[in-house]
Amino acid sequence: MMEPALDFMLQALPDHTGKRLLIADEQLDTQALLTLKPIPDLTLLTNRYDLYLAAQENNIPCQFNDMDLAELNDRYQLIAYRISKEKALVHHIINQAPHYLAEQGQLLLCGYKNEGIKTYISKAERYLNTRAEVSKGERQMKLAAFTPQAPGEPLDDRHYRDLVCIGEPDSLALYSKPGQYGWNKIDKGSEALINACREYVNATQPPSTVLDLGCGYGYLSVMAWALGAKHIVATDNNAAALASCRYNFEFHNIPGEVIADDCASDIHHQYEMVLCNPPFHLGFDTRHDLTEKFLHSISNHLKNNGVAFVVVSQFIALETVAPGYFKSIELVSRDKSFKVFKLSS
Ligand SMILES: C[S@@+](CC[C@H](N)C(=O)[O-])C[C@H]1O[C@@H](n2cnc3c(N)ncnc32)[C@H](O)[C@@H]1O
Structure with a gap:
């Protein structure tokens, strides 16, 4: 409708x-x-x-x-x-x-x-x-x-076109710009996801290939690169997110690429690790089916022995949907707002 x-x-x-x-x-x-x-x-x-x-x-x-x-x-x-x-x-x-x-x-x-x-x-x-x-x-x-006449003083667009440094976690500068959800902050759920991923990498080894699905300005990619990931592909649906993420890849010289796509539907590779903080809101509605669309894409893009880290709001019943796509579903951390899962097939 x-x-x-x-x-x-x-x-x-x-x-x-x-x-x-x-x-x-x-x-x-x-x-x-x-x-x-x-x-x-x-x-x-x-x-x-x-x-x-x-x-x-x-x-x-x-x-x-x-x-x-x-x-x-x-x-x-x-x-x-x-x-x-x-x-x-x-x-x-x-x-x-x-x-x-x-x-x-x-x-x-x-x-x-x-x-x-x-x-x-x-x-x-x-x-x-x-x-x-x-x-x-x-x-x-x-x-x-x-019907406009000669325009006067422009409205304050918060320098819409400009990329600005929005934080330096672990001394890694992160650049972002308006035009994307939560553009000027580090998402708490993504932070929890990276903490879980860090523990896993410390206990195993850095992944050779990573897919950052719904990359936003690229927080997960930058942090995964700092953890030793060798090649990272980041993808998003939103043009402002892609522009910021490309900038962060160039700024940190991250090996990999940033690709415009709808839930990675045109990316036909499998990765050792997939990182994802799926969108929760579409327009003004809460859309649980979006989570399923992302889970489906994650399972398609994960190598046989690969592992995915996914963070969702505590309201999303990922544990009931994920068994349709993954053999192993492990809740690795949770707080009052988020749940982080480790998924593998
Ligand atoms: C919760 S944000 C996470 C952003 C980033 N990964 C982070 O951790 O800060 C979800 C992201 O999914 C993106 N997204 C929404 N729909 C998408 C789609 N159909 N395909 C790819 N990305 C999408 C949004 O543009 C947004 O950047």
């Missing part, structure tokens, strides 16, 4: 003619994407590789990048954006919009009150030097249409 605010905004698209750009992140799923097929002159910009693949399969023109409108090299009569969860990203997109609209082109913003749509509308009105035409939907949803 289409997310209601996105649906509300898409219903307004046929009122516009000319080239249209839809900015799509966590709110559009690959099923809902199919409903876009009949809309003429529509291009998609997404930071999600799974959406990019689905758009390609369905012949919908699509650009995959870290929400950089410049790469599209075009101007649009309409830019439609169902606002994201992250403020820096919303500001980054509003800031770019007037520079990629044709004359008299319009920006559409849609979202709910509890997501801050009212504030975004007033900020955009100030920046774009115009009054928005606002329509209201259910549950305090708002759709605002702006």
